[in-house]
Amino acid sequence: MNVCMIPVRLGSQRLKRKNYLKINGINIFEMAIIKAIKSKKFDDIYINSEDSKLENFAKKYKIKFYLRKKTLASADATSDQVVLDFMENVKCKNLFWVNTASPLSKKEDIVNFVNICNNQDKLQSAVSVNSKKVHTLVEGKPLNFDWKKPFSQTQSLRQISFFNYSIMAWNYDFIPKLKKRILFDKNTKLIETSFLSSILLKTKNDLMLIKSLSDKILI
Numbered sequence: 546m547n548v549c550m551i552p553v554r555l556g557s558q559r560l561k562r563k564n565y566l567k568i569n570g571i572n573i574f575e576m577a578i579i580k581a582i583k584s585k586k587f588d589d590i591y592i593n594s595e596d597s598k599l600e601n602f603a604k605k606y607k608i609k610f611y612l613r614k615k616t617l618a619s620a621d622a623t624s625d626q627v628v629l630d631f632m633e634n635v636k637c638k639n640l641f642w643v644n645t646a647s648p649l650s651k652k653e654d655i656v657n658f659v660n661i662c663n664n665q666d667k668l669q670s671a672v673s674v675n676s677k678k679v680h681t682l683v684e685g686k687p688l689n690f691d692w693k694k695p696f697s698q699t700q701s702l703r704q705i706s707f708f709n710y711s712i713m714a715w716n717y718d719f720i721p722k723l724k725k726r727i728l729f730d731k732n733t734k735l736i737e738t739s740f741l742s743s744i745l746l747k748t749k750n751d752l753m754l755i756k757s758l759s760d761k762i763l764i
Contacts, residue, residue, distance in 0.1 A: 647711035
């Protein structure tokens with residue numbers, strides 16, 4: 546059973562009430578709901594929030610609502626705690642997290658992500674990524690090139706991948722690791738999603754950029 550969870554936290558430190566902001570007249574969190582529904586990949590879709598008023602939106606879209614504890618909606622709450630709480634209380638074989646903070650992601654990103662997960666043997670976790678061949682430093686030290694050697698052409702570099710978190714997934718068998726505060730591990734499947742899905746809504750500048758690209762939002 547594939548269950549989609551759309552976490553909608555009422556508060557936000559850097560950008561106040563970001564999930565409730567509107568682009569083209571639609572709440573940010575509604576965009577995630579609409580894409581999840583249109584993907585037709587889930588047996589159930591849940592809004593996961595401490596805001597009980599969102600149950601009305603769940604009814605509007607004919608999906609389900611999960612009221613999380615307020616302690617799991619604080620700035621100190623971590624993703625592994627939110628996932629574990631949900632999986633311990635809602636029956637699901639595979640849980641998919643569709644992130645509201647990635648409003649430019651596409652329905653096709655969800656479809657492709659779920660399809661890849663469904664085709665994996667013994668998949669326990671997965672996360673969306675973007676990959677590039679680019680000169681990369683970690684704390685000022687080269688990761689995929691050498692200062693002492695001729696400067697590498699980008700096409701010859703080792704590819705780097707970074708998590709964009711637009712979509713994530715966990716199998717029921719991953720629960721023991723979640724209980725140890727492990728969200729992902731070395732066996733986590735990395736699934737490429739569109740470049741636009743990597744533009745995350747965190748700050749006012751992010752919001753300005755996303756609004757400037759709002760014609761790219763396909764829901």
